[in-house]
Amino acid sequence: MSHGRRPRVWIIGSLIIVRLRSYLSAHRLDENPGLDCDIIWDGEGGRRWEHLLPLLHEKQAATDSDPDVMIIHLGVNSIGRPGTNRVDLICRMKSDIKEAHMFFPNTKIMFSDILPHRDWRHQTSTSGYGMERTRRWLNGAMSGYMMELGMR
Secondary structure (H helix, E strand, O other): OOOOOOOEEEEEEOHHHHHHHHHHHHOOOOOOOOOOOEEEEEEOOOOOHHHHHHHHHHHHHHOOOOOOEEEEEOOOOOOOOOOOOHHHHHHHHHHHHHHHHHHOOOOEEEEOOOOOOOOOOOOOOOOHHHHHHHHHHHHHHHHHHHHHOOOO
16 A cells, blocks of 8 residues: 555445445445545446456556455356356456456455345356355355465
C-alpha cells in the first residue's frame, strides 16, 4: 500500500456483487461498509470464471495503480457448463489465481466461496445434489490452494 492514500480494494464477481452494491445504494448505506478504503465494485450478471483474466488485463491497463486487496467472487456460473468438468474447472481456477498473483504481486488476493444456488439453470447435471457437491468440493480445494499460496 502506498503511503498517503487509502487502500484500494477491487471486488470482482457476478450478479451477487451487482446486487450487493445495489442494495447498499438503495438503502443509502456506505458503499465501503464502514471500511477506510476505496472499493471498486466490478460485478456483472452471468460472469464466469473464464472471464477473470481478460477482465484483470483490462483493469490493469486502465488503472494507475494496482489494488491492495482483490476479492474474487466467481465460479457459480462455471459449474456444470457443457464441456466443463470439475477437475478442469479447479485446474483453471488455480492456474488463473497464480497468474493473477503474477500480474499483481503486491496485491492480497482473496477467493470468496461459491455460494449455494436455488436454481442451477444452464448447467448440465441431472441433479442439484451433484451441483452442490461440486460447489462444496471446489470451495474446499480453493481454500486449501489459497492457504498454500499464503492467501485467503
